[in-house]
Amino acid sequence: MLWIEEQVDGEKTDQLSRSLSISGLLAKILVGRGIETPDDAKNFLEPKLAHLSDPFDLPGLEEASLRIALALELGEAILLVGDYDVDGITSTVIVEQTLLKLGANTSHVIPRRKDEGYGLTSEVLERGLGMGNFKLVIALDCGTNSCLEADELNDLGIDLIIVDHHQAKGELPKAIMLNPHLHPDTGEPWRNMSTAGLAFKLVHGLLKHLRDKKAERAFEIDPKESLSLSAMGTIADLVPLIKENRILARFGLKHLGKHPSPGLRALLDESGVNTDFPPESEDVTFKLAPRINACGRLDDAEVASSLMLKTDMAECRKLAKQMNAYNEERKEIEARLTEEALIQGEQRFSDHPAVVACGSGDAWNPGVVGIVAGKMSHSLGKACIVLAEAEDGSLRGSGRGVQGVNLVDALSSCKELLTHWGGHPVAVGLSLEKENLEAFTEAFLKSIEALTDEKAAIPTLKISATIEQDELRPELLRELSALAPYGQENPEPILALNGVRLAQKPRKVGTGNHFQFSVHNGSVSVSGIAWKMADRIPPADRNLDLAFRLKWNIWNGQRHLQMELQDWKESS
Known part of the structure; x- marks a missing residue:
């Protein structure tokens, strides 16, 4: 290796060291990360919640706040639809907790991965809409590419708000859209927020609007109560921990250590996180997030959302133990799948710039392919896709990338072979018919080869x-x-x-x-x-x-x- x-520039390092009275070592690291002026360095080292921008700077947030406020005023029932990962679950809970405190008639539903698929699908909407007479649906961490589902809601006279950070693949749905990636990148501090971060901004903006209208309940709610969940979603979803993401993560971790809700207290204890000292991002990544994700991977994501919403400590501890049991089961499945997928990667793709591993059977659970793809990409140093055969015979999977390779761009060049795809540059989800596997593998490898810098091959x-x-x-x-x-x-x-x-x-x-x-x-x-x-x-x-x-x-x-x-x- x-x-x-x-x-780095020695003069800039010395100047920063003198200006802030910090060591040359710390100054060097800051300059190496492009933080070169004393003001920028001070804001980075000592972030403040006051540094967060006005939530209404986000396109679509004011319109979303007004529509939610109208639903509150009219007493309309609101349905939240979240994704089944940490970002989706935490963002759903952030919004629902705030709405419940405001007196809203609200319910939530998280897709069952196996029979309802990912995101805002017709199947999950059918289940969710059966829970009440809803006039507003809020999709969280999903929905950007759900045009057909938006039309279904429109036909039913139901308004739709989409809070998401996934890339759009074409035509946008008819909805109020809160997604920074739908707008030109001008370096905004909220540009790369996860949905949990966007949900924090949304409830902040909603409360700000309601306070301007002198709504009494809005003055009784502190947005800081959502910081812990916002930090967890932000860290777990692998978004850049700079700018406003850094602020939310920094203060959210402090809040998590000092003022956890009963559900998070139970989860911290069950996960073995020592809160005598402030939790670190690694505690979220390696202890809390796997237990939350395990629920969705094993088709019971609402165990995690229930834990975060409940206040009875005995119930919370019971749910935390259930999440831990799911995580142990997930680890057993994952170990078997990883072993089999790595054999494929080493035997069939050793001379290729990427891996497409595929299989079926007990170990090949579509719910754990993402974490296996992540382990493989780290171990092999190349982009990896892991596909598992679903009950309907199709292939569903996840991909994880390496620095310098944009997986969204790679899949875009193969999209005609896919029935579903989307995600972020370093993490994607996809599905395809089994008969397209060989053609997709060939096309994906060619795409990665074209995107890969030759220097990236050197560890x-x-x-x-x-x-x-x-x-x-x-x-x-x-x-x-x-x-x-x-x-x-x-x-x-x-x-x-x-x-x-x-x-x-x-x-x-x-x-x-x-x-x-x-x-x-x-x-x-x-x-x-x-x-x-x-x-x-x-x-x-x-x-x-x-x-x-x-x-x-x-x-x-x-x-x-x-x-x-x-x-x-x-x-x-």
């Missing part, structure tokens, strides 16, 4: 900065923590140590796939962990270069400095 350390590791051994101290991590929360376009820094010797011989831990090591900083030994690297244990009697992330290891209520090894090599 080729290590590449970011090269690289981006080093944020090289430090000295005596800098390996808690004070360094405390300063770097100002860069958090980490995610897309704001990755956790990878640091390097050159020419060091390990304090002692590494030892395998856990199942034997990992190893622990330590490095002396001049005063004490700092421990390190290498996940799934036991097949590459470094020698203790030679000088080494180490690439690692610096993290807190929380144990028994105490935090200790720990290196998380990414790669190592013998010093030249």
Whole structure:
């Protein structure tokens, strides 16, 4: 693997360090991320909720707020339709919680993946509309490409609001649309929000409008109560954690740690998240989100939405345990599917720039293909699509990409072979008929080849900065923590140590796939962990270069400095 350390303008780094009284290391990382002026750096390191723009800056948000306000005034029943992933579920709950507090007659429905499909389908609408006499439907994290369904609602005299961030593929539905990607990109701070972020903006705008109208209940509701859910949807949906996404994620994580709802409290406890310290983005990505997603993957997404809406702690704990059980079941299915899909990837696609794995049977559950595709793309370093045969004989799947490859563009060139497709540049969903598999595979591989930069084929590791051994101290991590929360376009820094010797011989831990090591900083030994690297244990009697992330290891209520090894090599 080729290590590449970011090269930055030394004068800009020194100026930023002096202006903000921060270390040269932190200044270098900021400049390397394009944050070069003192004002920009201060706003990044010390974001404030007051930095959020006026919600009515978003096209469509004022019209949506007015229509919801009218429904409240007239006592119209409102149906919410959300997607079955974390972003869809959290955005649905954000809107429903606010509407219920405002006295609305509201219900929600989340599609059953197997028989109702993804998003705003006729099947899920049939079930949802059967729950009441609705005059307004709000689609969350879906609907941008649901023209036929919008027409069905229009024929029934039902208005439709779509709150979504997916790319449009053609003609737009007849609806009030709140989707930043339908408008030219001029660098707005809300441009790349997830639907959970857009839902936060929507309820903020709605409350602002109602307060202007002197509606008493609107003054009793604090939009900050939606921050935790907004942060969870934002982090889980892999949108860039910059600009307003960063603000929502930063304050939402704080709110999650200090003021969780009963449902989120139960989920935090069941997930083993220690809230003695503020939760991190990794807690959402690896602990909370998988349990929420497992419900949708196993066709019971409303367990997750119910948990977030309920206030009885005993009920919440029961639901959290059910979510944990679903997650354990999901992991078993996922492990079998991953093993079989990786064999296909290595045997059939080793010489290709992408993978299209396909299968059927118990392990090939359409609900877990997305997470398997993500693992494969990370493991193989290339775009991967995983398809599973559905009950009707069609193929349904998900794709996950790598940096520099836009999967939406790749699928667009194959769209005539697909019955459904959509998503984001790094994550897509699709379905096709089985007889089109061979033609689609060929077309997709050609498309990826055309989109892939030749340089992307060389595995690289981006080093944020090289430090000295005596800098390996808690004070360094405390300063770097100002860069958090980490995610897309704001990755956790990878640091390097050159020419060091390990304090002692590494030892395998856990199942034997990992190893622990330590490095002396001049005063004490700092421990390190290498996940799934036991097949590459470094020698203790030679000088080494180490690439690692610096993290807190929380144990028994105490935090200790720990290196998380990414790669190592013998010093030249």
